[in-house]
Amino acid sequence: MSQSSTATMQTPNPMKKKVIIALVSVLVGHMGVLFAISHMKVSELKKIDKEPLKVRFVQIKEDAPPPPPPPSEPVKPKVQPKPEPKVVEPPPVVKPKIIAEKPKPNIEKPKPVVEQQDNRIEQQRLEQQRQQERLAQQQREQQLREQQQREAERQRQAAEQAERDRLAREQASKPRSLSAGQISWARSPRPSYTNSDLKGSDRSIVVSIEADTNGSITNVRVVRSTGIDALDQKIVRAVRGAKFRPYKENGVAYPFKAEQPFELKLNSNG
Known part of the structure; x- marks a missing residue:
């Protein structure tokens, strides 16, 4: 037997399947009817003359299989081509549509009268509180300005006092130029000399004397000489050993x- 006939026997025709299924359904139906009738109560039934069910088998002609290939040529199995791998494309990304919602109109509900009055009272209270805070802030700023002015005035007065003290120190350190009648001796000088020192004639000398705030003599300088140097030095040494009373102005002692x-x-005694 050839391969084609074997394939035909193994694969029944679909039409035969349908016929067999129909016959089986009919037989099952008849058996069910018979089973039901056998269990029904026997009652007198009128005899019905009915021809028996006739079943006719229909033979379906099949298409003749193709002739087998000649024996000289070997039958080559059909090689099915390998299916090409399908490239699975990713599904397209669907961007969500952004639907801009229209803003709903803000419809304010009318507030009750009591609530409106409470709001007015609260607003008045807040306004009074803000006014008080503004006044307090202005007072603080005014106090700060006054404090700064006082501090500036204090610094100015301190600077003026420092300048006065500096001038006073300068004045105090600068000797006053006095006349002979403005000074008084606490211990007058007693120069010691002889007629031989005078060399036979009266003589005079003028010295410049400097003294500190205590009246102590700090410097002696000959302004007009006697003409005899040794005699001048005796007078200078005698003046250095003397002392003045302090010179004061308004209770403040100054050098002079x-x-x-x-x-x-x-x-005359020789």
Whole structure:
């Protein structure tokens, strides 16, 4: 038997299947009817003359299979081509549509009268509180300005006092120029000389004397000489050993300088 006939036997025709299924359904139906009738109560039934069911089998002609290939040529199995791998494309990304919603109109419901009155009272209270805060802020700023002005005035006065003190120190350190009548001796000088020192004639000398705030003599300088150097030095040494009373102005002692003349007379006793 050839391969084609074997394939035909193995694969029944679909039409035969349908016929067999129909016959089986009819038989099952008849059997069911018979089973039901056998269990029904026997009652007198009128005899019905009915021809028996006739079943006719219909033979379906099949298409003749193709002739087998000649024996000289071997039958080559059909090689089915390998299916090409399908490239699965990713599904397209669907961007969600952004639907802009229209803003709903804000319809304010009318507030009750009591609530409106409470709101007015609260607004008045807040306004009074803001006014009080503004006044307090203005007062703080005014106090700060006044404090700054006082501080500036204090600094100005301190600077003026420092300048006055500096000038006073400068004035205090600068000797006052006095005349011989403005000074007084606490311990007058007592120069010691002889007629031989005078060299036979009366002589005079003028010295410039500088003293500090205590009246102590700090410097002696010959302004007009006697003409005898040794005699001048004796007078200077005597003046250095003397002392003045402090010179004061308004209760403040100042250093001073003055020119003091000395008359040197011959001693009649020789």
